[in-house]
Amino acid sequence: MNTTEIIDPAHIIMTGAIFAGLSGVPGLFPRLGATVAQKLATIIACLGSLLGLGGAIVVAVSGMTEHLVLDWSLPFGPCDIWIDPLAAFFLIPIFLVSGACAVYANGYWPAGKHPGTSRVLGFFLGLLASSMVLLITAGNSVFFLISWEVMAVSAYFAITAENEDHEVRKAGFVYLVCTHVGTLALFVMFIVLRLMTGSFAIPHAGxxxxxxxxxxxxxxxxxxxxxxxxxxxxxxxxxxxxxxNGPSHVSAMMSGVMLKMGIYGIIRIVSLFSPIPLWWGVVILGAGIVSGLAGVISAIGQHDLKRLLAYSSIENIGIITIGLGTALIGMAVGHPPLVIMGMGGCLLHMLNHSLFKSLLFLGSGAVIHATGTRELSRMGGLARHMPRTALLFFIGCVAICGLPPLNGFVSEYLLYFGFFNGINGSSIPVFSTMVLAIFSLALIGSLALACFVRLCGIAFLGQNRSSETGALHDAPLTMVAPMALLALCCLGVGLLPLSAVHLVEIPVLAVFPPAMTAGKNISSIAPLAWLEACGLLLTLVIVAFIGLYLRRLKANPPVPASTWGCGYLQPTARIQYSATSFAEMLVHFFRGVLQPRYAMPRISGFLPNTARFSSRIPETVLEGLLLPFMRLTGLVFSFLRRLQHGEPNLYVLYIFVTLVMMLAWSY
Amino acid sequence: MTDILIHALLVILMPPLLLGVIGKTKAAFAGRVGPSYFQHYYDLAKLIRKGTVISDTTTWIFTAGPVITLAATLVAALLLPLGNHAAPIAFAGDMVLFAYLFALGRFFTTLAALDTGSSFEGMGAAREATFACLAEPALFFALITLSRMSGTLSLSPMMTNLSVSLWFSSGAALLLLIGGLFIVLLAENCRIPFDDPTTHLELTMVHEVMVLDHSGPAFAYILYGAAMKLFVMGAFFINIALPLKSGNAMLDWGIFILLMLGLAVAIGVVESIMARLRLVRIPQMLVAACILSGFSMLLILR
Known part of the structure; x- marks a missing residue:
C-alpha cells in the first residue's frame, strides 16, 4: 500500500463504514423530530454508501491489498484491518443495498407514521451495515467476533421492530438462539485456529x-x-x-447482504488451507445441492409472499455453495477451469443474488404496503394497480430464475461452464460430482421458474382476490427509486457480462494461490463476448417483434372484452387458479420432503354444512425435529433454571466468580 | 455464408410445413384427404391480418408472452446446427443458453396465461411449469452425454462429431438417448400421447389451453413460435438419431430437409396409432425419459 497517496481506498471505505454506522445516531436524540432524523439518516447513509462503494470497487478491480492497524488496548494482539480484493468484493453489496434500503425506508417506514420504531430501525440498520463492513475487513479473530456479534444483535433489533406482535417476537427469539449457537461454533473455530497459529491474527491464504x-x-x-x-x-x-416477520427493507438487508457474511466466512476460512482435500469440496458441494433443492421445493409450497422469498434465498445460497464446492474440487484435483469458473460463478451469483433478492424483498414491501397482507391467496391483479412496482418485480423474477438476458443467467452460465469442463476428460469421481451438480442446477432452475411464475402470476396478474381493491396504490418515488436502481444493476450485469465479470476476476484469483489458476482468468476461458452479443441479439429481436406487433395492432385496433370463461357467464375472481392449486402437482410430487398438512373436513349427507379447507407447508426441520427435541431437553435440564432467577446483581456475581476462577486457572 | 443463409431461411420458412406434413399423415391414417401441406402458412397469413380481442383483466404481460417466446425460440434456432452444418452462432457453453432460452419462453407463456385470470389457463400454466421440471434434467443429461462424447462444450461440434460410425461403436448409449429425447420432443411440443393439439377445451390440456384468450396477430406469433420450437427440437433429435453425412454441403442440406420431413411423418404416425395418456401418466413418462438419458450417460463412462 502506498501511504503517500492522499486519497486512499482503505480510508474511504472506513469513512463510508463510519458514516453508515453513525447514520442512525441523530435519531437517538429525542429533541430532534423523527422525520428530520430519518432524512438525516438517509443522507448520511447514502453518503457513506457512495464513499464505500467507490473505495470497494477500486480495490476489487485494481487488486491491491490495503492494510490498516487500529490501536486498541485489548490483549489480543494488534487489530489489523485487511482489505484484499475478496473482502472488497463482499463490501460492494453491503454498501449498495444498505444505501438503497436507507432511501426505501422513507417511503416504507415513514417517521411520520412510525415515530418510535423509525428511530430504532434507522440506528440498527446503520449499525448492521457498518458492523458487516468491519467483520469483512477484520484481520484479527477477536475483532471479527466482536463485529459478528454486533451484526447479529443489531439484526435482531431490526427484525423485532414491531415487537408487540407475538409472531415477530417468536421469530426474533428463534433467530437469536440460532445466531448464538452459530457464534458458539465460531468461538470453538477461532480457539482451534489460535492453537494452530499461536496468534489471534487471521493467517494469510494457503x-x-x-x-x-x-x-x-x-x-x-x-x-x-x-x-x-x-x-x-x-x-x-x-x-x-x-x-x-421483519420489515421488508430489513429482510432485504438480511437476505441480500447478511446471509453472504456466512458465505464470506466459509470462503475465508477454507482459503487458509492448502492443499484442499477432495472431500472438503465434496462436502460443501453436497451441502449446496441439499440447500438448493430443498430450498426451492419448500419455496414452491409457501403461501406467504416473504416466506417464499426467504426459502428462495436458501436455494440461492445453495447455488452459491455449489459454486464454492466446485472450486474446491477443482483445487483438490488440480483442474484450473473448475476452480476459476466455480469460484467466479460463486462470487458473481453472490453479487447477483444480493441485487435481485433485495429488489424482490423491497418489491414485496411495496405490495404489503399497498395490500396490507403477505398472503398470496388474497392478492391478484396488482400489476394494473401498481404498474411500476410490477415491472421492477418482474425484472427481479426473470433475473432470479436465471433467464437470459439478465444477470442470474450470467452467473449460472459460469457455473455450468465449470461443470461441463469438469465432465470432459476427468476422472470418475470428478465426473460424477459434476453430473450431480448439473442435474441439481437444471432441476433447481426449472423449479425456481415454476415458483416465480406462481408468485408473479398469482400476486400481480389476473383479478384481485380480495374485495377491497379501491385502496390499492403504487409505491411512492422513495420506494420505487431504490428498486429501480437495483433493477438497473440486474440489467447491467446481464447485458454487459464482460464488464461485470471484470469485477469478479481479481477477487477469484485472490482467494487461491496463483499457481492453482495457471495464469488464466474467467474472460480468457469463457467466451463472454459471445454471451454479450447473444444477449444483445435477443433484446433486438424482442424489440423488433414488439414493434411489428404494435404496428399490426395500430392497423387493426384491439377490441376489449372479458376473459373467455369457456361458456360460463358469471365468473368471479375466486374461480381463478390459486396459489395452492398452482403448486398442487409439485407439492404432491415432493410430499415426502414437504410433509404438507391439510385440514380437510369430511363432507357427508345430502345437505352438507359449510366447510372450510386449508393447507399448510410446515417448516419440517424446526417443527418436526428441533422443537420436540428442545422441549425434551428443557424438561431434563429444568434443575439448571434455579441459577437463572432474574436477579441482575447475582448475575454480576457469577461473572466475577468466573473471572476469578479463570485467573486462578491461568496460574 | 450460403450455409448461414440457408440456415436462416430454413428456420424461418420450414416450421409450418412440418405441421402440414403431420396433418397429412394423420389424415392418411384416418382415410381422409386432409388439409393442404401449406395450410399452416395460410392460417398464419390469415391470423396476422385479423383483429385482436384483448381481455380487460390483462396487462402488458399478455402481449409480451407470445412476442418474447417467439424471439427466444428464434435465437435458440440460430444456436443449433442443422444437419452437417455448424450453427451461425457457436461458442463454448452455447448449450446452456439454448436450454435457458426455452425456459425464458416458458416463463412468459405461462405468465401470459395467468394474466387472463382464467382458471383453465391457470391450469395449463401450472402443468406446463410442472412438467418442464422433469423434462429439463433429461435434456441436460443428454447434453452431458454429447459433451463427454465429443469432448467439447458447444452444440455445433457436439452434433457434427456424431456419425454413423459412432452409432456402431456406442449405439446402446445413443439409442437410450434418442429414446429419452423423443419423449421430451413429443411432450414439449404438445403432441399425442402427452397432449392433443387439436382440441382446445379439454381439462387434460397443457399447451393449447394456455393460449385460449390470444387472438389475431398474437395467436399467429404463438402458432409460429410453437412450429419453430417443433422444428428446433426436431432438428436436435434428428442430428443425434440419424447423423448421415455425404460430404457435399448442398447434398447435406437436402438430406437434412428429407430427414426432418421423415420425422414429421413419424410424429404423425405416433399421433395416429396412440391414444392420449392420462394426465397422471405424463410425469411418469417424463421421469422415464430422464432415466433413459441418465442411463445413456452412464454407458459412455468407460
Whole structure:
C-alpha cells in the first residue's frame, strides 16, 4: 500500500463504514423530530454508501491489498484491518443495498407514521451495515467476533421492530438462539485456529495444512457456524420466520447482504488451507445441492409472499455453495477451469443474488404496503394497480430464475461452464460430482421458474382476490427509486457480462494461490463476448417483434372484452387458479420432503354444512425435529433454571466468580 | 455464408410445413384427404391480418408472452446446427443458453396465461411449469452425454462429431438417448400421447389451453413460435438419431430437409396409432425419459 497517496481506498471505505454506522445516531436524540432524523439518516447513509462503494470497487478491480492497524488496548494482539480484493468484493453489496434500503425506508417506514420504531430501525440498520463492513475487513479473530456479534444483535433489533406482535417476537427469539449457537461454533473455530497459529491474527491464504490436527475441526465448525448464518439447509431454521416477520427493507438487508457474511466466512476460512482435500469440496458441494433443492421445493409450497422469498434465498445460497464446492474440487484435483469458473460463478451469483433478492424483498414491501397482507391467496391483479412496482418485480423474477438476458443467467452460465469442463476428460469421481451438480442446477432452475411464475402470476396478474381493491396504490418515488436502481444493476450485469465479470476476476484469483489458476482468468476461458452479443441479439429481436406487433395492432385496433370463461357467464375472481392449486402437482410430487398438512373436513349427507379447507407447508426441520427435541431437553435440564432467577446483581456475581476462577486457572 | 443463409431461411420458412406434413399423415391414417401441406402458412397469413380481442383483466404481460417466446425460440434456432452444418452462432457453453432460452419462453407463456385470470389457463400454466421440471434434467443429461462424447462444450461440434460410425461403436448409449429425447420432443411440443393439439377445451390440456384468450396477430406469433420450437427440437433429435453425412454441403442440406420431413411423418404416425395418456401418466413418462438419458450417460463412462 502506498501511504503517500492522499486519497486512499482503505480510508474511504472506513469513512463510508463510519458514516453508515453513525447514520442512525441523530435519531437517538429525542429533541430532534423523527422525520428530520430519518432524512438525516438517509443522507448520511447514502453518503457513506457512495464513499464505500467507490473505495470497494477500486480495490476489487485494481487488486491491491490495503492494510490498516487500529490501536486498541485489548490483549489480543494488534487489530489489523485487511482489505484484499475478496473482502472488497463482499463490501460492494453491503454498501449498495444498505444505501438503497436507507432511501426505501422513507417511503416504507415513514417517521411520520412510525415515530418510535423509525428511530430504532434507522440506528440498527446503520449499525448492521457498518458492523458487516468491519467483520469483512477484520484481520484479527477477536475483532471479527466482536463485529459478528454486533451484526447479529443489531439484526435482531431490526427484525423485532414491531415487537408487540407475538409472531415477530417468536421469530426474533428463534433467530437469536440460532445466531448464538452459530457464534458458539465460531468461538470453538477461532480457539482451534489460535492453537494452530499461536496468534489471534487471521493467517494469510494457503498457509495452513489441512492435515494438521484440528484442521477438520476448523472446517466443520466453520461450516456449522457460518452455515447457520448463511442459511444452508438444515441450518436454515431461523431464516424463513425472521425474513417474513421483519420489515421488508430489513429482510432485504438480511437476505441480500447478511446471509453472504456466512458465505464470506466459509470462503475465508477454507482459503487458509492448502492443499484442499477432495472431500472438503465434496462436502460443501453436497451441502449446496441439499440447500438448493430443498430450498426451492419448500419455496414452491409457501403461501406467504416473504416466506417464499426467504426459502428462495436458501436455494440461492445453495447455488452459491455449489459454486464454492466446485472450486474446491477443482483445487483438490488440480483442474484450473473448475476452480476459476466455480469460484467466479460463486462470487458473481453472490453479487447477483444480493441485487435481485433485495429488489424482490423491497418489491414485496411495496405490495404489503399497498395490500396490507403477505398472503398470496388474497392478492391478484396488482400489476394494473401498481404498474411500476410490477415491472421492477418482474425484472427481479426473470433475473432470479436465471433467464437470459439478465444477470442470474450470467452467473449460472459460469457455473455450468465449470461443470461441463469438469465432465470432459476427468476422472470418475470428478465426473460424477459434476453430473450431480448439473442435474441439481437444471432441476433447481426449472423449479425456481415454476415458483416465480406462481408468485408473479398469482400476486400481480389476473383479478384481485380480495374485495377491497379501491385502496390499492403504487409505491411512492422513495420506494420505487431504490428498486429501480437495483433493477438497473440486474440489467447491467446481464447485458454487459464482460464488464461485470471484470469485477469478479481479481477477487477469484485472490482467494487461491496463483499457481492453482495457471495464469488464466474467467474472460480468457469463457467466451463472454459471445454471451454479450447473444444477449444483445435477443433484446433486438424482442424489440423488433414488439414493434411489428404494435404496428399490426395500430392497423387493426384491439377490441376489449372479458376473459373467455369457456361458456360460463358469471365468473368471479375466486374461480381463478390459486396459489395452492398452482403448486398442487409439485407439492404432491415432493410430499415426502414437504410433509404438507391439510385440514380437510369430511363432507357427508345430502345437505352438507359449510366447510372450510386449508393447507399448510410446515417448516419440517424446526417443527418436526428441533422443537420436540428442545422441549425434551428443557424438561431434563429444568434443575439448571434455579441459577437463572432474574436477579441482575447475582448475575454480576457469577461473572466475577468466573473471572476469578479463570485467573486462578491461568496460574 | 450460403450455409448461414440457408440456415436462416430454413428456420424461418420450414416450421409450418412440418405441421402440414403431420396433418397429412394423420389424415392418411384416418382415410381422409386432409388439409393442404401449406395450410399452416395460410392460417398464419390469415391470423396476422385479423383483429385482436384483448381481455380487460390483462396487462402488458399478455402481449409480451407470445412476442418474447417467439424471439427466444428464434435465437435458440440460430444456436443449433442443422444437419452437417455448424450453427451461425457457436461458442463454448452455447448449450446452456439454448436450454435457458426455452425456459425464458416458458416463463412468459405461462405468465401470459395467468394474466387472463382464467382458471383453465391457470391450469395449463401450472402443468406446463410442472412438467418442464422433469423434462429439463433429461435434456441436460443428454447434453452431458454429447459433451463427454465429443469432448467439447458447444452444440455445433457436439452434433457434427456424431456419425454413423459412432452409432456402431456406442449405439446402446445413443439409442437410450434418442429414446429419452423423443419423449421430451413429443411432450414439449404438445403432441399425442402427452397432449392433443387439436382440441382446445379439454381439462387434460397443457399447451393449447394456455393460449385460449390470444387472438389475431398474437395467436399467429404463438402458432409460429410453437412450429419453430417443433422444428428446433426436431432438428436436435434428428442430428443425434440419424447423423448421415455425404460430404457435399448442398447434398447435406437436402438430406437434412428429407430427414426432418421423415420425422414429421413419424410424429404423425405416433399421433395416429396412440391414444392420449392420462394426465397422471405424463410425469411418469417424463421421469422415464430422464432415466433413459441418465442411463445413456452412464454407458459412455468407460
Amino acid at each position: 498457509t495452513l495444512s489441512p492435515l494438521a490436527p484440528g484442521a477438520a475441526v476448523i472446517f466443520f465448525t466453520a461450516i456449522f457456524g457460518f452455515g447457520m448464518k448463511a442459511g444452508i439447509m438444515p441450518l436454515h431454521i431461523w431464516l424463513p420466520a425472521a425474513h417474513a
